[in-house]
Amino acid sequence: MTAVNLLDFDLDALAAYCEQLGEKRFRATQLFRWIHQKGARDFAQMSDLAKSLRDKLASRAEIRPLPVISEHVSADGTIKWLFDVGGGNAVESVFIPEDDRGTLCVSSQAGCAVGCRFCSTGHQGFSRNLSTGEIVAQLWFAEHALRARFKTAERVISNVVMMGMGEPLQNYAALVPALRTMLDDHGYGLSRRRVTVSTSGVVPMIDRLRKDCPVALAVSLHAPTDPLRDELVPINRKYPIKELLEACQRYLEAAPRDFITFEYCMLDGVNDSDAQARELLALVGERGPAGRVPCKFNLIPFNPFPASGLKRSGAARVQAFAQVLIDGGLVTTVRKTRGDDIDAACGQLAGEVQDRTNAATRMAGARQRAKMVPIAVQAPGGSDIHNEGTSR
Structure with a gap:
């Protein structure tokens, strides 16, 4: 048995x-x-x-732990573990220490089927969902390994972000019991405000999470218009921006925070113009498609990888973009890159995935189409320009 x-x-x-x-x-x-x-x-x-x-x-x-294949420690103290989940698959988790918190980034799938063009995981394709036990095992191992390392009986991990490999809301049945274990006072006792689910925008599951286990919500937006988001975040073709923003409005009725975090990966010449920043202001403002959406923006420096064909926006461009949002009244932060020397930064988690989705072929086709039909980019003056040859 x-x-x-x-x-x-x-x-x-x-x-x-x-x-x-x-x-x-x-x-x-x-x-x-x-x-x-x-x-x-x-x-x-x-x-x-x-x-x-x-x-x-x-x-x-x-109590079945995940075998640890490797551990890498960054110069900034970030730790990345590679866990064996069987069948030739491995997933990554990342611990990010800060003065006032310790955050664990947890994976929910071996690979990812969403296929965002700026995300290394998505370029690997998808193998399978993780079980609840495999999700929880990442926290179970990290918490107790870190206590032993730091020689403390106190809790080390204060925040969990479901921002590792995979789209959490496409593994909903396993995700919710894992979240409940994280939140339970007899388990890890984490606050709902300190557990964040990041999604590319699976609208029906956002509504279910609101009813079943509302925690902090982060939405990978990355574009102010449907045509551009269709290219960068393909799930937008099924759940376009208006539907996504309406789901965010509904989520706020039960959310532990009174705002939604929108994540926005800054891509040079693709989504980083002042005009596009003004489009974001209009998108979440009173006259936006879903009315005013209380939110904050987290601008994420892109972490390049060879297969993406994309480049990181320059620091001055990121700051100028942020200033437009700030001047428009939006709380805006620029994420500090952590663990990039060990490939543990946002968008870099790749692990090892036995792909069942033929992602490499699909991504190659997408890059070829991008060369033939370049992404339209809004110039500062408002006219359309094109970023020739550009392919989360």
Whole structure:
């Protein structure tokens, strides 16, 4: 019999499992604390559990970690782990230490099927969804490994961002129990404000998340118009900007924060003109397609990789773009690049993926089409110009 992986269960599911074993709910709470708060794997260590329960668990269940293939530490303290998820697939997680927080970037899929043109993961294609246990295992390992490293019993990870490999909302059934484990006071006790799901814009799942487990929401926008976003974020062809912004409005009714974070990867000559910044102001303003959307913009320096055919906007251009948004009344930040010396920065996570989507061929075709039909870019004066040969 295959052992049940207890990392797959949020507290309610673990209580149901314990009931199957003839145990009461408080035993599930004790077990949950041992697993997530203390990082225990050996049931024999769980001294406040009845021996009869420990024996049952030892014969039927396990806490199954992900094998660590490699660990890389950046000069700035960022740590990247590569985890083996079987079948020739590996996913990456990144820990980003700061003075007032410790953030873990977690993967939800082996690869990604969305195929954003500026994202290294998307160029690898898609293999499969991760299970709840595989998502939680990244946090379970990182939290307890970091406590041992820093010789502390205190919590090290204060924030989790579902911004690693994959589109979280395309793995919804596994995502929600993982989020509940992160939030549970008997688990990791994270605040809803400190757990962020980043999405490319899967509108129906944004609505479901609002009802099932509202946490902070970040939306990968990257363009002010549908034609450009269609090219950069292909899912826009199914859920265009107006529908996405309307979903954001609905999400705010239940969100733990009173704003949506829009992520915007700065691509030289593609989406970084002052005119496009003014289009963003109009997009989320009172007269926008969904009315005023309370939001902040996070401008992300593009991290180039050979297959993208794209270039990073210059620092002066990023600052000028940001200033247009700030002058228009929008809270705007420029993300500090962390871990780029170990390929751990935004858009660089690639892992190892046995692609089932033939991504390399599709991306090559997209780049060829881009050469024949260049992306239209808005010049500062408002007229259309083209960025010849340009291909998240």
